[in-house]
Amino acid sequence: MARYDYQCSSCGNVQEESHLMSGPTEIIKCNKCKSKKMEKIISAPYVRFDGPGWQTNDSRGIAKPTGGSDMDSSGFR
Ligand SMILES: [Zn+2]
Numbered sequence: 001m002a003r004y005d006y007q008c009s010s011c012g013n014v015q016e017e018s019h020l021m022s023g024p025t026e027i028i029k030c031n032k033c034k035s036k037k038m039e040k041i042i043s044a045p046y047v048r049f050d051g052p053g054w055q056t057n058d059s060r061g062i063a064k065p066t067g068g069s070d071m072d073s074s075g076f077r
Helices: none
Strands: 002-008 014-018 038-041
Touching: none
Parallel strands: none
Antiparallel strands: 002 014, 002 038
């Protein structure tokens, strides 16, 4: 049994779903708006997705978004 967080791309509702790893892919429905556009939220400790501009550098391993971001100046790593 594994648990995943899903976020609805229609209304932004986040809900937790648990299902078997070996089972067939289930269609997750939003509890609020019944939308099937649920995106799995991956909470990996070492990988961060900062939107469409993210890229990984092999030599440093730090993802730097190409868009304007003040994450470095804020000291949040
Ligand atoms: Zn929804």
